[in-house]
Amino acid sequence: xxxxISDIAKIAGVAKSTVSRYLNGGSVGEATKKKIxxxxxxxxxSPNPFAQSLKAKKTNIIGTIVPRxxxxxxxxxxxxxDEQLKEVNCQMLISNTSQKLEREIESIYSFAKQKMAGIILxxxxxxxxxxxxxxxxxxxxxxxxxxxxxxxSLVHDDFHAAYEMxxxxxxxxxxxxxxxxxxxxxxxxxxxxxxxxQKALQDKEECEIRFxxxxxxxxxxxxxxxxxxxxxxxxxxxxxxxxxxxxxxxAAYLMGLSIPKxxxxxxxxxxxITEVIHPGLxxxxxxxxxxxxxxxxxxxxxINEKQMDRLTISQFEIIERESVxxxx
Amino acid sequence: xxxxISDIAKIAGVAKSTVSRYLNGGSVGEATKKKIxxxxxxxxxSPNPFAQSLKAKKTNIIGTIVPRxxxxxxxxxxxxxDEQLKEVNCQMLISNTSQKLEREIESIYSFAKQKMAGIILxxxxxxxxxxxxxxxxxxxxxxxxxxxxxxxSLVHDDFHAAYEMxxxxxxxxxxxxxxxxxxxxxxxxxxxxxxxxQKALQDKEECEIRFxxxxxxxxxxxxxxxxxxxxxxxxxxxxxxxxxxxxxxxAAYLMGLSIPKxxxxxxxxxxxITEVIHPGLxxxxxxxxxxxxxxxxxxxxxINEKQMDRLTISQFEIIERESVxxxx
DNA sequence: CTGAAAGCGCTTACAG
DNA sequence: CTGAAAGCGCTTACAG
Numbered sequence: 091x092x093x094x095i096s097d098i099a100k101i102a103g104v105a106k107s108t109v110s111r112y113l114n115g116g117s118v119g120e121a122t123k124k125k126i127x128x129x130x131x132x133x134x135x136s137p138n139p140f141a142q143s144l145k146a147k148k149t150n151i152i153g154t155i156v157p158r159x160x161x162x163x164x165x166x167x168x169x170x171x172d173e174q175l176k177e178v179n180c181q182m183l184i185s186n187t188s189q190k191l192e193r194e195i196e197s198i199y200s201f202a203k204q205k206m207a208g209i210i211l212x213x214x215x216x217x218x219x220x221x222x223x224x225x226x227x228x229x230x231x232x233x234x235x236x237x238x239x240x241x242x243s244l245v246h247d248d249f250h251a252a253y254e255m256x257x258x259x260x261x262x263x264x265x266x267x268x269x270x271x272x273x274x275x276x277x278x279x280x281x282x283x284x285x286x287x288q289k290a291l292q293d294k295e296e297c298e299i300r301f302x303x304x305x306x307x308x309x310x311x312x313x314x315x316x317x318x319x320x321x322x323x324x325x326x327x328x329x330x331x332x333x334x335x336x337x338x339x340x341a342a343y344l345m346g347l348s349i350p351k352x353x354x355x356x357x358x359x360x361x362x363i364t365e366v367i368h369p370g371l372x373x374x375x376x377x378x379x380x381x382x383x384x385x386x387x388x389x390x391x392x393i394n395e396k397q398m399d400r401l402t403i404s405q406f407e408i409i410e411r412e413s414v415x416x417x418x
Numbered sequence: 419x420x421x422x423i424s425d426i427a428k429i430a431g432v433a434k435s436t437v438s439r440y441l442n443g444g445s446v447g448e449a450t451k452k453k454i455x456x457x458x459x460x461x462x463x464s465p466n467p468f469a470q471s472l473k474a475k476k477t478n479i480i481g482t483i484v485p486r487x488x489x490x491x492x493x494x495x496x497x498x499x500d501e502q503l504k505e506v507n508c509q510m511l512i513s514n515t516s517q518k519l520e521r522e523i524e525s526i527y528s529f530a531k532q533k534m535a536g537i538i539l540x541x542x543x544x545x546x547x548x549x550x551x552x553x554x555x556x557x558x559x560x561x562x563x564x565x566x567x568x569x570x571s572l573v574h575d576d577f578h579a580a581y582e583m584x585x586x587x588x589x590x591x592x593x594x595x596x597x598x599x600x601x602x603x604x605x606x607x608x609x610x611x612x613x614x615x616q617k618a619l620q621d622k623e624e625c626e627i628r629f630x631x632x633x634x635x636x637x638x639x640x641x642x643x644x645x646x647x648x649x650x651x652x653x654x655x656x657x658x659x660x661x662x663x664x665x666x667x668x669a670a671y672l673m674g675l676s677i678p679k680x681x682x683x684x685x686x687x688x689x690x691i692t693e694v695i696h697p698g699l700x701x702x703x704x705x706x707x708x709x710x711x712x713x714x715x716x717x718x719x720x721i722n723e724k725q726m727d728r729l730t731i732s733q734f735e736i737i738e739r740e741s742v743x744x745x746x
Numbered sequence: 747c748t749g750a751a752a753g754c755g756c757t758t759a760c761a762g
Numbered sequence: 763c764t765g766a767a768a769g770c771g772c773t774t775a776c777a778g
Contacts (some may be wrong), residue, residue, distance in 0.1 A: 094771055105749040119747055139532055141438035143468040143772035144754050159500075160493040160690075169487050170775055172514050184512050186500050204467055308694055336694050343696035362488075363691050366636055366664050422755055433765045438757055447763055469755035472770050 091093040101129035123325070137161060143205060150180045152389055153201035154210045157189045162332070162361040166295075167212060168233065169263055170382020178390055180207070195219050202227035208389040210234060215275050230392035234385050236278050237384050237401060242392060244402040245366070248282035248358075249289075251374040251406040255356060256290025258372075258408055259326055260297070263417030264354065268297045268324040270314060272306060282359060283330050304334060311337025312344075319345060325354060325417065332357035332364050335371055339413075350415035360409060370411030379406055403414050421461040429457035441465060471533055479509045480717055481529035482538045485517045490660075490689040491706050495540060495562065498710020506718055508535070523547050530555035536717040538562060543603045558720035562713050563728060564606050565729060570720060572713050572730040576610035576686075577617075579702040579734040583684060584618025586700075586736055587654055588625070591745030592682065595619070595627045596652040598642060598662055600634060611658050611686060628652070632662060639665025640672075647673060653745065660685035660692050660701055665697070667741075678743035688737060698739030705732055 095113075099106045102125040112118045112126045129135070143149040152175055156164045172182045185204070187193035196213065198220075201209050208229055213220075213236035224231050224241055233243040259267065269287055274280040284301065291297050300322055304314035311334040318327060319341065329335040335357030339349060347353045349369055357364060360375025381404040390400055423441075427434045437665050440446045440454045457463070467550050471477045471484040480503055484492045500510050511534065515521035522539065526548070536557055541548075541564035552559050552569055561571040587595065597615055602608040612629065628650055632642035639662040646655060647669065657663040663685030667677060675681045677697055685692060688703025709732040719726055 095773095096771080106771090107750080107773075108748055111748085114773080115688075116747060122748080134527070136470070136528065136531055138472070138771055140468045140471045141754090142468070142773080144472055144756085144771080145773045147754070159487075159497050160490070162488070165488040165493060169514065172487075173516075182512075184510075186497065188497075188501075203464055272487075308690070336691075340694050340696065362636070366668050367695055368668065423757095424755075434755090435757075435766080436764060439764085442757080445763060450764080466755055469770090470757080471771090472755080473757045475770070 093135045095135075096135065097133060098126060098129045098135050102126045113265045142183065147205065149181075149205050149207055150179060151183050151204075151206050152208050152210060152386070153183050153185060153197070153204070153206040154212070155185045155187060155194055155197045155201075156212045157187055157194075157214050159184075159186050162363075163235075163359060163376070164212060166233050166378035167382040167385070170379035170384075171210060171386045172382075174386035175390075178386075180386075180390065189214075191215060191217060192219075195223050198223040198227060198231075202229055208232065208393045210385055210389055214356075215277075230389060232385055232389045232392060234381065236276075239400075242388065242398070242400050244364040244381060244388060244404060245278060246376040246381065246404050247406050248278045251358060251376070251408070252283040252286030253290045253376050254286075254406075255328060255358070256287045256406050258410075259328060259354070259356065259414060260291060262354075262414055264326040264414075265294075265417075266322075266324045266326075267297060268302060268318050268322055268327045269299060269330075270302045270304055270311065270318065270327055270338065271330040272303060272334075279330055279358075287328065294301075306331065306333060308333055308337040308340065311335075312341045313337075314346060315341035316345065319347070319353065326414065327353065327355050329355065329357050332359035332361040332371065332373055335373070335413075336363070336367075339367070339371070350413050354414040356417035357412060360407075364409075365411070369413050372411045373409050375407045375409050377406070380404065421463045424455045424464065424549075425461060425696065426454060426463050427486060429460065430454045435581045438668075460690075467703060475533055477533050477535055478507065479532075480538060480714070481511050481513060481525070481532070481534035481537050482540070483513045483515060483522055483529075484526045484540045484714050485515055485522075485542050487512075487514050490691075491563075491687060491704070492540060493670075494706035495710040495713070498707035498712075499538060499714045500710075501707075502711040502714030506714075508714075509720065511552030517542075519545065520547075523551050526551040526555060526559070530557055535592060536560065536590050536721045538717055559718060560713055560717045561722060562709065564604075567635050568726075570716065570726070570728050572650055572709060572716060572732060574704040574709065574732050575734050576606045577614035579686060579704070579736070580611040581618045582614075582734075582736050583702050584615045584740075586738075587656060587682070587684065587742060588619060588622060589593045590682075590742055592654045592742075593625050593745075594650075594652045594654075595625060596630060596646050596650055597627060597637065597658075598630045598632055598646065598655055598666065599658040600662075607658055607686075616658065632665075634659065634661060636661055636668065637664040639663075641665075643669035644673065647656045647675070647681065654742065655681065657683065657685050660687035660689040660699065663699055663701070664691070664695075665742075667699070678741050682742040684699070684742060688735075692737075693739070697741050700739045703735045703737050703739050708732065 185197040209231045213233045237243045272280045315338040357373040364371035513525040537559045541561045565571045600608045643666040685701040692699035
């Protein structure tokens with residue numbers, strides 16, 4: 091069963107070094123090539139990555155740090171990274187931090203120790219400790235989801251997505267508007283989306299806009315939504331994520347409100363479920379899987395020390411469904 | 419900087435083997451211990467895991483094979499595995515096969531080559547090639563989600579969950595029933611659930627039951643549901659998974675049917691979303707995260723060659739919500 | 747184009 | 763308790 095390079099060499103009747111050269115695309119005569127190929131097929135041989143890494147002092151593994159596994163954004167991004175990495179014969183190792191910032195730091199160091207070729211961090215917050223860690227480990231790090239001036243980042247176009255969303259709902263005649271956001275420690279979701287939205291409506295004097303804040307999870311959003319509806323009676327609640335929108339919808343149903351007649355709702359993300367529910371949720375779709383692919387490409391380029399932009403911005407698309415009433 | 423065991427040996431004035439022994443808790447004299455410790459602190463040394471693995475011919479990494487990353491069941495199970503493995507200082511390496519059976523086989527061999535301590539396979543179908551692979555790699559393998567007579571498995575109680583579901587909907591007065599299942603190549607979901615359901619209703623002569631089959635994804639289920647509704651007009655569609663139920667709900671809405679008045683629907687799984695939508699979906703909840711934990715415990719036990727049951731059955735719970743009408 | 751040999755950093759019998 | 767030596771599976775100069 092598990093065969094080594096020596097086995098192949100023996101079967102093929104050549105030296106180990108020749109097999110190694112064959113494997114790594116070095117110059118090998120046609121005849122020998124054939125023999126080696128045959129031996130490999132026969133045994134189902136594939137090289138031991140540990141031995142390879144030991145020599146190379148470096149792996150072809152990309153360590154990926156995610157705050158959670160059970161989110162649409164995370165899993166889609168991971169799938170994208172994984173797919174692309176497979177293309178270029180790299181492996182992905184996932185570290186799930188369960189939304190614990192200190193675990194992110196630990197993972198960075200531990201990945202470095204394990205000689206990862208590079209690290210992709212699906213970031214939520216970048217603290218001083220993160221920066222220290224990035225500086226300490228000498229391997230390329232790519233941020234995804236958050237931008238930082240000193241490190242290469244790939245972000246979604248949060249600002250413009252929110253800007254377009256603002257324009258869109260204004261165009262639908264909404265004037266009494268609640269924006270349900272998240273903590274500003276999260277620059278991308280907490281600040282950029284809010285700012286983009288504000289920008290879109292900043293000179294609309296006829297609008298009454300109130301800003302609220304909640305957690306990322308559905309139950310929390312549901313509770314906040316209840317308060318908002320009771321005390322403000324907006325015609326629409328613009329939510330900073332699809333999950334939050336789901337919580338708002340739940341609250342609305344429980345309060346006997348009909349969507350979108352009594353209350354309009356929008357989200358950000360483009361999760362699969364937003365299309366399945368009824369009425370469908372109008373949302374700003376981000377391309378997580380594509381972003382993951384792009385991230386994988388980028389980290390590989392970084393590893394190969396290619397020159398490149400510090401910041402990549404992934405696109406978005408406003409998806410119009412039934413959750414926004416036309417008031418005009 | 420990156421120092422090796424030789425550096426430490428030199429600094430401490432001892433042999434490499436002594437350092438190695440120190441590191442692995444072998445017997446080392448107090449004085450030497452001190453010297454080594456000092457040298458390690460001085461250099462910030464930590465062993466190269468690849469060299470360790472190469473020698474030890476075994477890692478503390480558990481390879482986990484999942485058919486997809488973007489499913490509630492998969493991510494919850496992974497989270498459970500990961501949490502438990504962290505407890506016992508093991509790592510989890512995920513291999514995503516994108517529902518390609520041949521990739522599962524590849525992953526098994528590749529994990530073996532990488533000297534994984536054990537393998538957890540979130541199985542859908544067990545083919546002859548799987549069995550060959552299990553036999554060929556000499557490391558412990560644990561199946562999760564599917565049962566096999568020759569290999570340790572952890573399964574959900576598909577049969578009884580379906581049995582209870584059958585009883586439940588019969589108790590609600592449903593007599594014209596469509597069961598929307600999946601391929602029988604998937605023993606657990608395709609056969610066990612169907613059988614449990616059949617068993618519950620086998621002696622109810624007043625029932626008209628029809629069995630249908632669809633794919634695991636929402637759009638496919640949606641299309642099949644349309645056909646079922648048009649040609650059979652059941653009072654309820656019992657779906658083999660929550661995702662399928664979601665597709666059925668979507669179809670029903672699009673056809674202008676009201677849930678549960680015009681059509682009742684149930685699922686299996688207990689995905690978070692089933693609680694959030696309105697009306698909430700009645701479903702048989704499985705405990706994926708707990709099952710993942712249990713799986714991690716089991717694989718560790720297997721690695722340590724503890725005696726244990728070949729089969730572990732994880733529990734379920736029928737969650738009653740609003741998607742089933744009471745016809746009595 | 748091909749092979750013999752050294753070495754990556756560690757562990758593990760085997761002596762002492 | 764401690765050390766010298768062999769070896770894990772691979773790669774990489776170096777000869778030929």
